[in-house]
Amino acid sequence: MLNKLTDNDPTASSRKKDHIELAFQSQIEEGKLDSRFYYEPLLSGHPKAEEIKPFRFLGKTLRTPIWVSSMTGGTEWAKTINQNLALACNEFGIGMGLGSCRSLLYSDEMLSDFDVRAIIGEGLPLYANLGIAQLEQLIKQNELFLIDNLLNKLKADGLIIHVNPLQEWLQPEGDRFEIAPIETIKTIVEYASFPIIVKEVGQGMGYESLKALFQLPLEAIDFAANGGTNFAKLELLRSDKQKQEIYSKLALVGHSAEDMIEMTTKIIQELGDGIKCKQVIISGGIRNFLDGYYAINKLPLPCVYGQASGFLKHARGSYDELRDYVDAQVQGLILAGAFLKVR
Ligand SMILES: Cc1cc2nc3c(=O)[nH]c(=O)nc-3n(C[C@H](O)[C@H](O)[C@H](O)COP(=O)(O)O)c2cc1C
Numbered sequence: 248m249l250n251k252l253t254d255n256d257p258t259a260s261s262r263k264k265d266h267i268e269l270a271f272q273s274q275i276e277e278g279k280l281d282s283r284f285y286y287e288p289l290l291s292g293h294p295k296a297e298e299i300k301p302f303r304f305l306g307k308t309l310r311t312p313i314w315v316s317s318m319t320g321g322t323e324w325a326k327t328i329n330q331n332l333a334l335a336c337n338e339f340g341i342g343m344g345l346g347s348c349r350s351l352l353y354s355d356e357m358l359s360d361f362d363v364r365a366i367i368g369e370g371l372p373l374y375a376n377l378g379i380a381q382l383e384q385l386i387k388q389n390e391l392f393l394i395d396n397l398l399n400k401l402k403a404d405g406l407i408i409h410v411n412p413l414q415e416w417l418q419p420e421g422d423r424f425e426i427a428p429i430e431t432i433k434t435i436v437e438y439a440s441f442p443i444i445v446k447e448v449g450q451g452m453g454y455e456s457l458k459a460l461f462q463l464p465l466e467a468i469d470f471a472a473n474g475g476t477n478f479a480k481l482e483l484l485r486s487d488k489q490k491q492e493i494y495s496k497l498a499l500v501g502h503s504a505e506d507m508i509e510m511t512t513k514i515i516q517e518l519g520d521g522i523k524c525k526q527v528i529i530s531g532g533i534r535n536f537l538d539g540y541y542a543i544n545k546l547p548l549p550c551v552y553g554q555a556s557g558f559l560k561h562a563r564g565s566y567d568e569l570r571d572y573v574d575a576q577v578q579g580l581i582l583a584g585a586f587l588k589v590r
Pocket of ligand 1: 316408449474475553
């Protein structure tokens with residue numbers, strides 16, 4: 248006689264055996280529950296692949312609420328990394344910030360490392376990136392037109408300005424800012440006919456800095472919060488022992504993405520109509536789709552979540568590895584959308 252159960256479910260017996268063997272390895276430790284969400288198993292069927300609706304962000308249409316945070320250029324790996332990242336952006340409908348394009352201001356020698364517009368496509372946001380120290384220099388030397396040249400040669404939609412005083416201070420070959428970055432940013436905003444995003448590099452920023460930025464007509468603010476890659480720590484690793492001992496605790500100051508979401512929520516209430524920047528990239532220490540899903544649902548402004556090191560880990564080799572990683576993030580986001588509500 249046919250056994251109906253095993254005919255319909257040929258792996259049932261080995262699965263049941265797995266369950267018994269693995270049950271003891273599958274105990275969750277006390278206090279480890281993720282309490283950021285209500286888990287609602289009753290209210291949805293399993294989601295379909297096309298569940299995330301395209302949406303407008305930075306003036307273009309994205310298909311996934313993720314951002315590739317600014318990374319590299321000018322090293323032997325840079326071209327492969329940037330091309331892989333741009334390919335993933337194109338396939339999944341993601342926006343991308345390039346790493347510092349300082350080397351392209353006066354020369355085109357490294358252009359091919361950064362030149363990914365043809366790969367990412369016209370329809371998605373691609374931003375160039377310069378540090379506040381370079382912008383201070385360009386203002387002083389009356390050379391702001393070089394930013395327009397940079398954006399033209401990269402066919403970039405706009406400029407990301409990174410503000411990184413701790414990194415510059417700790418970097419053996421670092422620059423010093425002569426004036427407050429907010430003044431430099433205001434000068435660039437007045438000059439620019441292109442959209443501007445301002446970010447830190449992994450330390451985040453506090454209430455007053457955030458509030459000052461939200462009052463400027465920026466295209467977006469990118470948190471680049473503390474909790475993931477930290478450039479104070481990274482530069483110290485490149486320094487001598489004495490400097491490491493003196494400054495190591497600096498890596499621990501700053502603000503997490505969650506902290507910055509809370510501050511931003513207060514700033515929105517405080518500024519009311521005075522808020523001029525209405526889009527945010529939540530980044531810095533976002534380790535996976537759950538962190539990202541939580542963050543973008545918590546912040547009451549149009550936003551996406553960004554990752555740098557998360558992508559970097561998978562972008563140095565074949566595109567397939569990166570593709571699998573991004574696909575898993577997207578699938579995770581879709582699943583979260585069906586069954587998780589942020590508390
Ligand atoms: C290898 C590497 C290079 C980076 N280079 C830049 C850069 O040129 N400009 C910039 O604004 N941020 C740069 N960053 C900082 C990231 O954009 C991001 O703010 C930071 O890594 C925190 O994100 P994470 O925790 O997801 O890594 C770099 C990060 C990494 C890992």
